[in-house]
Amino acid sequence: MADQASDLLKDYQAMAQQSWESWTRYLQQQATTATNPFASVAPMPHAGASNDLLARSMAALKSYGEWLQGAASSGLGQGGGDWQHALQNLYASLSGQPFAHAFATLDSEAARSFGQMWQGWLQANQSGTAGFAFDVEHLAAFGYTRERQLQQQALAAAMREYLDSANKYQGLIQRANAEGFERLQAKLAELGSSNHQIESLKGLYDLWVDGAEEAYAKIALSEEFRHIYGLMVNAQSRVRELQQQQLEAYCRELGMPTRSEVSALSKRLHELRREVRAKAAAAGSEELMALRAEVAALKRQLASKPAAEKVTAKKSATRNSKRAVEEEVVVRRAKPAAAVAARKTVVRGATRTRK
Amino acid sequence: MFPPLRLDPAALLGEISAFQRKLAAGLGNLAHQLEPEYANTPREAVYREDKLTLWHMKGQGAPTAKTPTLIVYALVNTVWMTDLQEDRSLVRNLLEQGEDVYLLDWGYPDGADRWLTLDDYINGYLDRCVDAVRRYAGVDAVNLLGICQGGTFSLCYAATHAEKVKNLITMVTPVDFQTPDNMLSSWSRELDVDRFVDTMGNIPAELLNWVYLTLKPVRLNQQKYVGLVDILDNPKELVNFLRMERWIFDSPDQAGEAFREFIKDFYQQNKLIKGEVVIGDKPVDLGMITQPVLNIFAEQDHLVPPDASRALGRYVGTTDYTQLAFKGGHIGIYVSGRAQREVPPAIHQWLSTRN
Numbered sequence: 001m002a003d004q005a006s007d008l009l010k011d012y013q014a015m016a017q018q019s020w021e022s023w024t025r026y027l028q029q030q031a032t033t034a035t036n037p038f039a040s041v042a043p044m045p046h047a048g049a050s051n052d053l054l055a056r057s058m059a060a061l062k063s064y065g066e067w068l069q070g071a072a073s074s075g076l077g078q079g080g081g082d083w084q085h086a087l088q089n090l091y092a093s094l095s096g097q098p099f100a101h102a103f104a105t106l107d108s109e110a111a112r113s114f115g116q117m118w119q120g121w122l123q124a125n126q127s128g129t130a131g132f133a134f135d136v137e138h139l140a141a142f143g144y145t146r147e148r149q150l151q152q153q154a155l156a157a158a159m160r161e162y163l164d165s166a167n168k169y170q171g172l173i174q175r176a177n178a179e180g181f182e183r184l185q186a187k188l189a190e191l192g193s194s195n196h197q198i199e200s201l202k203g204l205y206d207l208w209v210d211g212a213e214e215a216y217a218k219i220a221l222s223e224e225f226r227h228i229y230g231l232m233v234n235a236q237s238r239v240r241e242l243q244q245q246q247l248e249a250y251c252r253e254l255g256m257p258t259r260s261e262v263s264a265l266s267k268r269l270h271e272l273r274r275e276v277r278a279k280a281a282a283a284g285s286e287e288l289m290a291l292r293a294e295v296a297a298l299k300r301q302l303a304s305k306p307a308a309e310k311v312t313a314k315k316s317a318t319r320n321s322k323r324a325v326e327e328e329v330v331v332r333r334a335k336p337a338a339a340v341a342a343r344k345t346v347v348r349g350a351t352r353t354r355k
Numbered sequence: 356m357f358p359p360l361r362l363d364p365a366a367l368l369g370e371i372s373a374f375q376r377k378l379a380a381g382l383g384n385l386a387h388q389l390e391p392e393y394a395n396t397p398r399e400a401v402y403r404e405d406k407l408t409l410w411h412m413k414g415q416g417a418p419t420a421k422t423p424t425l426i427v428y429a430l431v432n433t434v435w436m437t438d439l440q441e442d443r444s445l446v447r448n449l450l451e452q453g454e455d456v457y458l459l460d461w462g463y464p465d466g467a468d469r470w471l472t473l474d475d476y477i478n479g480y481l482d483r484c485v486d487a488v489r490r491y492a493g494v495d496a497v498n499l500l501g502i503c504q505g506g507t508f509s510l511c512y513a514a515t516h517a518e519k520v521k522n523l524i525t526m527v528t529p530v531d532f533q534t535p536d537n538m539l540s541s542w543s544r545e546l547d548v549d550r551f552v553d554t555m556g557n558i559p560a561e562l563l564n565w566v567y568l569t570l571k572p573v574r575l576n577q578q579k580y581v582g583l584v585d586i587l588d589n590p591k592e593l594v595n596f597l598r599m600e601r602w603i604f605d606s607p608d609q610a611g612e613a614f615r616e617f618i619k620d621f622y623q624q625n626k627l628i629k630g631e632v633v634i635g636d637k638p639v640d641l642g643m644i645t646q647p648v649l650n651i652f653a654e655q656d657h658l659v660p661p662d663a664s665r666a667l668g669r670y671v672g673t674t675d676y677t678q679l680a681f682k683g684g685h686i687g688i689y690v691s692g693r694a695q696r697e698v699p700p701a702i703h704q705w706l707s708t709r710n
Binding site for chain 2: 060061063064065068069071072076077083086087099101102103188189191192195196197198199200201202204205206209212213216217220221225226227229230231233234237238240241244259262263266267270271274277
């Protein structure tokens with residue numbers, strides 16, 4: 001049975017590899033064609049970037065395919081006896097990182113590329129000072145380039161700090177992987193004791209994901225993780241800050257507008273907008289307050305008059321109002337110049353009536 | 356007691372081959388997909404300012420509700436989660452129930468919006484949208500339906516502009532930002548947010564999406580896409596999947612200044628429940644919220660843990676407080692089948708007795 005399984009596995013591995021390569025090629029062709037209708041004439045300069053993005057998107061499936069292959073070749077399907085040993089084989093074959101892709105993206109998309117970029121800079125910097133037998137990073141700066149030396153030293157120190165924290169972070173991720181595996185084993189043992197069995201690799205994979213997520217969540221909520229996460233992000237910000245300072249100095253030398261200048265202008269514009277809006281709102285509010293005060297005064301005035309006078313005033317107002325409407329009708333029929341004068345009369349009349 | 360793994364070699368290879376076949380066969384479907392559309396419920400723009408648009412959503416018939424409901428979404432995603440697809444649309448369901456629905460679409464901030472503050476968002480944009488709805492619908496006060504961070508904004512608004520809010524509904528809204536199971540909160544605690552924002556300017560959506568993925572890295576970076584293989588041959592399911600992917604990753608950048616304030620005041624210092632938040636010149640006291648409040652949260656929410664939302668009941672001043680726990684996650688509360696059956700009718704019923 002073991003030989004038969006071994007042959008099957010070899011066949012499978014060959015087929016899986018062919019299959020993976022063929023559909024990756026297919027997708028890459030699709031992507032290139034889709035982004036560049038002239039691909040057959042002249043390759044686009046960004047075709048590589050497009051393929052890279054596609055590869056990143058498909059990496060989850062590729063990674064799962066590799067996991068399946070690892071599981072198939074670990075001996076998990078060759079007799080149910082020593083499942084723990086087979087599982088250990090699988091874990092070891094995956095280098096202790098069964099979900100390498102999923103966890104790798106924790107720092108690949110935003111941070112690893114950042115780290116790689118600056119690691120390159122750090123190496124270049126070190127190679128430029130290879131002749132020195134002492135620590136350039138902590139060498140006292142002097143001379144015409146003193147300020148720039150200090151900037152470079154600060155940047156190198158920040159980069160080291162970032163790499164240190166990123167390594168600590170990776171250590172926590174590795175611990176999550178290891179604890180996830182322990183949880184998987186515990187879950188399987190629990191299944192066995194309740195006479196339940198897993199009969200598919202997908203079932204095993206899903207259970208492993210559960211274990212991995214539980215272990216990760218526990219670590220990710222810990223004080224230690226919080227601290228290292230903060231260190232890593234803050235170190236990254238520090239590197240970015242120093243790098244921007246250097247870049248701005250170069251830009252100024254070249255007579256180019258800098259990020260901080262644009263940002264300062266944008267801030268001033270924003271503050272101006274807020275000020276204008278606040279003044280407009282205050283003016284509107286003052287007008288409203290004045291109108292409210294006038295209405296209140298009118299109400300008080302009306303309330304202070306004797307009842308009989310109010311009735312007279314009301315009747316008078318009605319008459320005036322009717323007259324106003326009649327006048328308005330006349331006005332609409334009148335010639336323009338007369339109309340304006342008549343309207344003014346009506347408005348004044350109405351105001352008087354209200355008083 | 357049985358061994359927990361019963362993996363037959365032939366079945367195992369069959370499973371792996373089936374996976375490869377499904378993947379290869381489904382690639383054609385993946386390669387020729389157009390961008391999936393949202394539900395696109397008919398709508399009319401009734402107010403625009405800078406990047407935002409206020410939409411009046413149109414149902415089949417005239418609304419029967421007297422008070423319009425304004426949906427306020429978070430800044431970190433688009434409001435189209437509430438109108439995702441025809442058969443999964445909170446908006447459509449509310450319209451069918453007779454509600455008069457308005458959506459606040461914040462738009463996509465760019466460098467010009469770098470200095471927008473929470474004051475600009477809440478006392479500015481949101482207030483002017485509420486005024487626009489009041490004018491358009493001819494009412495003194497509106498119902499606010501705030502979602503996630505939009506719920507937090509709605510709480511701040513209702514506490515400081517009480518006369519303009521008739522009823523308040525919060526969905527998956529963080530109130531206590533420091534519950535022990537809040538991973539985002541834990542990670543942000545030691546962040547030097549000043550340096551972070553100073554060096555980043557606006558916070559890129561891609562970076563935030565990456566942070567969200569790292570809350571459940573294996574499930575969200577890998578297991579989800581392994582599941583995709585099973586639906587590659589099902590055009591309807593595939594389009595639904597891709598539509599969700601569109602919504603998840605088509606996210607706006609965050610205005611740097613508002614982000615800085617939100618992280619500091621809400622996540623790092625948990626000021627909302629302490630009554631210490633000040634938006635512009637307006638102190639926010641949740642005790643000032645005396646309008647009826649319906650608080651809906653998801654029991655399996657990994658972004659806003661249930662306890663973070665439940666806390667609202669302890670701090671609002673209203674005597675008319677209703678809490679609704681939904682069995683599902685942060686996204687499922689809008690798009691799952693059960694959500695369609697349970698959530699919009701519950702909202703409508705609650706509103707109908709208070710309009």
